[in-house]
Amino acid sequence: MMVMYNKVALIGLGLIAGSMSLAMRRGKLAGEIVGYARSQETRNIAREINLVDRVCDTAEEAVQDADLIVLAVPVGAMGPVMEAIAPHLKKGAVVTDVGSVKRSVFDAVIPHMPDGCHFIGCHPMAGTEHSGPHSGFATLFDKRWCLVVPPEDADQAEVDRICDFWRGIGADIEIMEPDHHDLVCAVVSHAPHLIAYTMVGVADDLRRVTDQEVIKFSAAGFRDFTRIAASDPTMWRDVFLTNKDATLEILGRFTEELFALQRAIRTGDGDTLFDYFTRTRAIRRGIIEAGQDTSAPDFGRTPTKSE
Amino acid sequence: MMVMYNKVALIGLGLIAGSMSLAMRRGKLAGEIVGYARSQETRNIAREINLVDRVCDTAEEAVQDADLIVLAVPVGAMGPVMEAIAPHLKKGAVVTDVGSVKRSVFDAVIPHMPDGCHFIGCHPMAGTEHSGPHSGFATLFDKRWCLVVPPEDADQAEVDRICDFWRGIGADIEIMEPDHHDLVCAVVSHAPHLIAYTMVGVADDLRRVTDQEVIKFSAAGFRDFTRIAASDPTMWRDVFLTNKDATLEILGRFTEELFALQRAIRTGDGDTLFDYFTRTRAIRRGIIEAGQDTSAPDFGRTPTKSE
CATH class of the missing domain: 3.40.50.720 (NAD(P)-binding Rossmann-like Domain)
Known part of the structure; x- marks a missing residue:
């Protein structure tokens, strides 16, 4: 060098x-x-x-x-x-x-x-x-x-x-180019972060499920959200305030899709759910093929639970 | 044994x-x-x-x-x-x-x-x-x-x-007890899975951000969602159809919170965002202290990107 x-x-x-x-x-x-x-x-x-x-x-x-x-x-x-x-x-x-x-x-x-x-x-x-x-x-x-x-x-x-x-x-x-940068980041980073923060906040807020239970059983999916939601609060506040339009656009799309899936759950429309979940699986394969992550089964992380 | x-x-x-x-x-x-x-x-x-x-x-x-x-x-x-x-x-x-x-x-x-x-x-x-x-x-x-x-x-x-x-x-x-089990799982697992599926679906659906870009830059937070969203479609369809009430309740709470944060972004209310993100950080600390995950900086996973 x-x-x-x-x-x-x-x-x-x-x-x-x-x-x-x-x-x-x-x-x-x-x-x-x-x-x-x-x-x-x-x-x-x-x-x-x-x-x-x-x-x-x-x-x-x-x-x-x-x-x-x-x-x-x-x-x-x-x-x-x-x-x-x-x-x-x-x-x-x-x-x-x-x-x-x-x-x-x-x-x-x-x-x-x-x-x-x-x-x-x-x-x-x-x-x-x-x-x-x-x-x-x-x-x-x-x-x-x-x-x-x-x-x-x-x-x-x-x-x-x-x-x-x-x-x-x-x-x-x-x-x-700057505007395209902000849109790409809204999709791959900013919206996912806000969603993770929200989910962690909801779990913290419920009274009928104790914090202790949330923490104890977090390995079941929730844990990956908390990892994202532990990032620096000042940095993320500024990200959302300064990439407002793109983030709100993606969140709007997200809410629309979430409502469609909630409706499928409510009406018992299993085919819609199955098709949706099958489609999202393909994206994951793309990420592994692009080398952005490994196919190692991460949910089975080396256990470290203390007694 | x-x-x-x-x-x-x-x-x-x-x-x-x-x-x-x-x-x-x-x-x-x-x-x-x-x-x-x-x-x-x-x-x-x-x-x-x-x-x-x-x-x-x-x-x-x-x-x-x-x-x-x-x-x-x-x-x-x-x-x-x-x-x-x-x-x-x-x-x-x-x-x-x-x-x-x-x-x-x-x-x-x-x-x-x-x-x-x-x-x-x-x-x-x-x-x-x-x-x-x-x-x-x-x-x-x-x-x-x-x-x-x-x-x-x-x-x-x-x-x-x-x-x-x-x-x-x-x-x-x-x-x-069975009903409490279903509520706990809705919080720590079922709702997070549906949210991850939704976010991955949204990214896949956008036309202005290419699939290639989503995959290429997924390490910025999105990747953890795709991992969750790659789980077995049949299993998850059945989970949502059979734990309908608890899942819909948690998703309702989630949407409510998400709207509050979206509103804070739209109105430029940085204090609300900062306070929220600070609170969620504490849950993460609880999970690490409970030994359900390590504090190793996972976002810096061993890089495996192919050329």
Whole structure:
């Protein structure tokens, strides 16, 4: 690997930024990696565990002379952060973000971009249900997709460079247009997350089935929902507020389908249910064939129940 | 281990019955294990892979002289199967089932029970998204829950014996009343499954996001839904048709909550979203503390994407 950017500034030091730092080190992709987080506690932890080469106490200091600036903060914070750092960017600097939504990041960030600097949106589709500076690891992005979303007037050389950078971090690249990005993510990620949150909330809310029972018997399907629903609340609040239209559209379609299946249950229409469940099985096969998951029987996870 | 039943007859030779046979052999729990499946192909495969000691060509032959009969067929088939085998049961025989629903199995099976025989419902809460005679394995039930649901007038000695039998197979036991069983399962399993099926169906149905995109980027949350939605269509059709009331009740509650969250998204009410997502996180912690899952970051599953 070769140094792709002399100085990289990470704004935000959570799971994604931390993992990027460790992956950049592994690939020797950056001359120096500096980082900033708004919380003093996060900065202290990052220093203790040597997460980046240098932790700065202000974002302005971090971006000084940086060749690549990564906005790794919740989507709702991107605009204010960009506004604050804009006057301190060096000529020719590249700004990117790692948000799960793109249109609203474009709208929040691009108006603040100084002349001669470049903004290219990115969305590494990787993560865990953990968050914070402790949660990063160097292999997080290996063989995961990173969606690269350049503005229409982007500098092609800089787009190519950031694609190579993400490949160096371990990811595979797909170029996408911002609105299509937001729709795809609404389907594969945002709507499923809201649904998982809802189902977990309902279970928590029932009085006739105790929390203890829900937890005890969760392996029966519910568990996979709780895993999704344990993700970072701030990040997800911002995702839904900023990808409102696409998420609501998919949820509307979802409700429509759910009502049709509920009606089939109520009227005892077994054929409709059977046909529906047979069709969805095929999608699962497609995912296994595409190598996005294994066919290992995951419901039979290694048992770990304590006594 | 000791022999708990001299002769065990498995009616149905799918994932659950096959795994029971392998676990019984491991624990030396049965003198002889015989099996019957309606499909000739399944019987042939079971013979080829030596899944049970002897495969019978009729259910009547299989249950002859059996001390324990396990109904391991879809819930909708339990009644007719019980009716067919009833005249051939030996005095004192114990009949059990492994269905995911209990009230409707009670209603379908108990009227056919001959005097002097015992029915005790069971629900081993274990499974994978695979089905058929090839899919069984001996450790499927290890440290999983088996809910034992005796009728009110059950013989306590036989209840104790079947509990010991399931413990020999590897499971932990919980005794439950049939209606409460059905409600608990609606929450932790049936409603989540219907929701997962629905979300996968919606994704498959959209025209502006291609199937290829859905499959390619499924790791972003959608993948866990497809895993659930790949389960056996016949089994699940019967579950929903026979646990109609509890499932519809939970789905009604779910829709209500989902609408409240959709409204929060539409009106930009970030506080409601944040509070909700924070609350659901606590349930996940409870599940990990109860040992029903590990805190290992599963979203970062070993990457297997093909090129």
